[in-house]
Structures are given as structure tokens and as C-alpha cells.
Amino acid sequence: MVSTRRKTGSSSRQNGVGDKNVAVIVKEEDSVIALDESSSELEVKKLRERWELASVLNFLNVFEPVIGSNLKLTAEEIEMGLIAPNKSNAQLHIVLLKGIPPVSKSLNGSDAWVTVLCKKLVMWWPWVAEGEIPLTVAKGEEISRYKELNPKCRLLILKALCEIRADQDDTVSYINGALKEGTQLSCFRKDKLGKDGNGNSYWYDGSTIIGYRLYREVKNGGSKTRMKGKACLAPPPTCSQWETVATSLEEFRAVVDELSSSKVVAEVDVGKAIASDAVPSVEKFHKKKQRLLKRKQREEMLLLDGFRNPYAAGVTRSCRSHRPVSYTF
Structure with a gap:
């Protein structure tokens, strides 16, 4: 059965004992994921070496009017959500999934969105990605498995989801309408x-x-290896x-x-x-x-x-201009 427990989504920073690095603590209901500053920076560096991340950011930028999202996520927030899944990462996936019919009733903010995602990937993966699907439905276990994936796999899943969203009728209509109105093709390519x-x-x-x-x-x-026969004619x-x-x-x-x-x-x-x-x-x-x-x-x-000074709250400078009280007649 799919778990519907909510993430707390809270995060804090604390100094590691006996370590100069700062530990980034991402709290979940069932587990605590600890990432020291050096490992977090390394994961960010790895993500930024992937063209898929640039493609995802470009998609969210170009098709923001179609997605209609009020998340207002920055690139850094998206990166951190891929490194350590959090509430922002869940909301981003839910917004994209809601634009892919049929829309599931399970997209209510709980972790059930992972199950919905797996079902979409099974149908679309051969057309939007290569290789084996990194995540499939497993009687609710896919929720915990998603959190155990490395950031690269989570990025590839998000990239595939953006490809699926781009193939929907409203997105295609948006592109055609914009081009008819004179929008340059470079806006989309x-x-x-x-x-x-x-x-x-x-x-x-x-x-x-x-x-x-x-x-x-x-x-x-x-490769600089010399080829023989017809293969040597190929670039x-x-x-x-x-x-x-x-x-x-x-x-x-x-x-x-x-x-x-x-x-x-x-x-x-x-x-x-x-x-x-x-x-x-x-x-x-x-x-x-x-x-x-x-x-x-x-x-x-x-x-x-x-x-610090609760009694001073509400006191304004205009009080200084009041005339002093006089009791003489």
C-alpha cells in the first residue's frame, strides 16, 4: 500500500563534532539525511557537469506560462532538491505530473507522487529516454527507493518527466501559437x-x-585507433x-x-x-x-x-511632537 505520510521538509545546519565542515541536515519523518558541506558541493559540481540539468532549467524557464507554477524555484533550490529530496522537489514533480493526463487523485502533496511518476515513466520511457528505467512501481517501496537513488538518476528522471510534459497538447499549442505571433524559434531552440x-x-x-x-x-x-576497410571512411x-x-x-x-x-x-x-x-x-x-x-x-x-524590547513596539517618532501637558491657567 502506498504511504501517504507527509515530509516535514525542514532543514537546519549544525557544526559537525570534531570536523571543520558544516553538516547539512535534511530531516524526514522516517530518516535523517546528513550531508557535509564538502560532499554537498561535490554533488552540485557533478550535477552541473550534466547537460540534462541545463535542459531541465531551460524547459522550466521557457514553458513557465504553460506550467502555471507559483513555486518560483531557483536553480540552486532545484539542485538541492535533487541531491536531498525535499518539499520543493516534490512540489516540482507534482506540478509537472498534473499537466500529464490522466491526472491522478493521489497528487495531493504526499509521497504518493512517486508512484504516479513511476506509472508515467513505464508508458513513456522508451520515447523520452535511453537505457533501463531507474525506478518502477514496487508496492509502495518505490517511495523509499527514490530517496536512495543518486542525484544523477533523479536528474535523469526529472529530465524524462520534462520531456513527457513537453509532448502534451497544451505545450505543443503554446509553441505553435507563439510562432504564429512572430516569436523567434530561438526562444524554444x-x-x-x-x-x-x-x-x-x-x-x-x-x-x-x-x-x-x-x-x-x-x-x-x-578514438585515435585506426580502422580498416569501410570503417576507415566513416568520420x-x-x-x-x-x-x-x-x-x-x-x-x-x-x-x-x-x-x-x-x-x-x-x-x-x-x-x-x-x-x-x-x-x-x-x-x-x-x-x-x-x-x-x-x-x-x-x-x-x-x-x-x-x-528584545517588546514595550517599544508600536512607539513612533510622532510621539515626540506632542505638546507637553500644562496645568497652569
């Missing part, structure tokens, strides 16, 4: 910013909600490595400075493209984050002052 001297491609994507990121697709040559196989080279304003500027100072014309051109197409948006996003951070800090300070 990303164009690279350019290539450097080694043939590595640079990609830029993001929004004011998810955040902005700069990617690099590094081309690696295929050598190539593979590429995906890198997330910038996620913050400082990192974007560092990449621009590095490319602009290069002696290779192609790299200088890429640097100019990043500076003109990406950096202005990243600067606005950075200023917005700083304003929100300062506002949050002010609210926390006011709340803390209210706890």
Missing part, C-alpha cells in the same frame, strides 16, 4: 553564443526567477563534456575578462557576445538579489529588536 579557438561552444540561458548561467560544451576527439566518433562555467555576476565577469584578453579572435568574439548579451541581465538580477537580501536583513533586525 537555444542558439549558441559562439565558439572559441578549440571548437568549444558557449551557451547562455536563464531568467529572473531561476537565475542565469553560462555553459561550455567542450569537444573531445574520438571518427566525437563526444563532448558539459561545463557550467558561470552562475554569478563575478564568474560572468571573470569569463569575459579571460576571453577578451585572449589572442584568439574567436575567443574575443565570444567574450564580446557574453558581455553584450548576458552580463547586463545578470547585473540586473544581481542588484535585485542584493535588494531582497537587504530587505530581509532589515526585517530580521526589526523583528529581533521587537523581541
Whole structure:
């Protein structure tokens, strides 16, 4: 029977005993997942080396009007949900599953969404992914198995779910309608910013909600083994490595400075493209984050002052302008 117990979704940080690293504790009802800071950063690095993560973020950005989600999740929050499943990760999957008919009544915020996900994957997996399905229905055990998967497998599952969601009628109609209204095809099919001297491609994507990121697709040559017969006429196989080279304003500027100072014309051109197409948006996003951070800090300070001096709450400066009471006539 499928478990319908809710996650607490709470998280806290505490210093590890005898360890300089900070432990990130993700609490669940039945278990506690502990990730020290170094291992968490390593998992984030591994995820950012996957092109599937960039594809998921692009899908959530482009089709946000169709998905109609009010989650407002950032890329970092999505990454942490893949590393240690939490409430945000569950809500993201539930929102996507609700757009894939027939809609199950089990999508009520409980862990039952994992079972619904498995049923969808069984029908769609051969068309949206490769290899074996990493998670199948197992009389409710799939819920605990999902939490035991490594972040890469959870990312591949989320990528497959986005592919399924993109194949639904409302998504296809949205694309066709936008193209008829004059929307450029590049809004749905990303164009690279350019290539450097080694043939590595640079990609830029993001929004004011998810955040902005700069990617690099590094081309690696295929096998140098000599082939005989007709096989020698075929072009050598190539593979590429995906890198997330910038996620913050400082990192974007560092990449621009590095490319602009290069002696290779192609790299200088890429640097100019990043500076003109990406950096202005990243600067606005950075200023917005700083304003929100300062506002949050002010609210926390006011709340803390209210706890320290509860009698001062509600006292305003206008009280100083009151005329003193006089009892003389």
C-alpha cells in the first residue's frame, strides 16, 4: 500500500563534532539525511557537469506560462532538491505530473507522487529516454527507493518527466501559437553564443526567477585507433563534456575578462557576445538579489529588536511632537 505520510521538509545546519565542515541536515519523518558541506558541493559540481540539468532549467524557464507554477524555484533550490529530496522537489514533480493526463487523485502533496511518476515513466520511457528505467512501481517501496537513488538518476528522471510534459497538447499549442505571433524559434531552440579557438561552444540561458548561467560544451576527439576497410571512411566518433562555467555576476565577469584578453579572435568574439548579451541581465538580477537580501536583513533586525524590547513596539517618532501637558491657567 502506498504511504501517504507527509515530509516535514525542514532543514537546519549544525557544526559537525570534531570536523571543520558544516553538516547539512535534511530531516524526514522516517530518516535523517546528513550531508557535509564538502560532499554537498561535490554533488552540485557533478550535477552541473550534466547537460540534462541545463535542459531541465531551460524547459522550466521557457514553458513557465504553460506550467502555471507559483513555486518560483531557483536553480540552486532545484539542485538541492535533487541531491536531498525535499518539499520543493516534490512540489516540482507534482506540478509537472498534473499537466500529464490522466491526472491522478493521489497528487495531493504526499509521497504518493512517486508512484504516479513511476506509472508515467513505464508508458513513456522508451520515447523520452535511453537505457533501463531507474525506478518502477514496487508496492509502495518505490517511495523509499527514490530517496536512495543518486542525484544523477533523479536528474535523469526529472529530465524524462520534462520531456513527457513537453509532448502534451497544451505545450505543443503554446509553441505553435507563439510562432504564429512572430516569436523567434530561438526562444524554444537555444542558439549558441559562439565558439572559441578549440571548437568549444558557449551557451547562455536563464531568467529572473531561476537565475542565469553560462555553459561550455567542450569537444573531445574520438578514438585515435585506426580502422580498416569501410570503417576507415566513416568520420571518427566525437563526444563532448558539459561545463557550467558561470552562475554569478563575478564568474560572468571573470569569463569575459579571460576571453577578451585572449589572442584568439574567436575567443574575443565570444567574450564580446557574453558581455553584450548576458552580463547586463545578470547585473540586473544581481542588484535585485542584493535588494531582497537587504530587505530581509532589515526585517530580521526589526523583528529581533521587537523581541528584545517588546514595550517599544508600536512607539513612533510622532510621539515626540506632542505638546507637553500644562496645568497652569
